[in-house]
């Protein structure tokens with residue numbers, strides 16, 4: 001047996017040698033060993049041994065974490081404010097139920113020249129139709 005450490009990779013559903021990274025499509029380890037023995041246990045390139053299967057395994061571990069990411073909702077309202085003369089619309093949340101929003105304050109900067117009346121009218125329209133904030137953490141993918 002040329003490959004001493006053959007590991008089952010549930011992600012790609014094949015056996016691979018942890019040392020050289022060679023894979024076998026066989027589902028049975030004995031057959032996988034036979035297939036792998038046709039190749040020498042050498043690292044194909046200068047890559048670190050087993051990098052490709054290892055990456056796959058890491059992705060599998062991360063899957064449950066991804067599934068925990070869920071959409072959070074919070075009701076809130078918009079308030080017209082003046083930030084040093086510039087009208088802004090501040091988002092005020094009624095409940096601090098959204099972890100992602102706890103640490104931040106969200107305001108919308110208005111076009112310069114927007115009057116306080118226009119800002120008020122906009123806020124009124126927003127409050128009339130916008131009932132809440134939906135926050136979904138983004139999946140930043142593999143790093």
Ligand SMILES: [Zn+2]
Pocket residue numbers: 002003004017018019020021022040041042
């Ligand atoms: Zn090997």
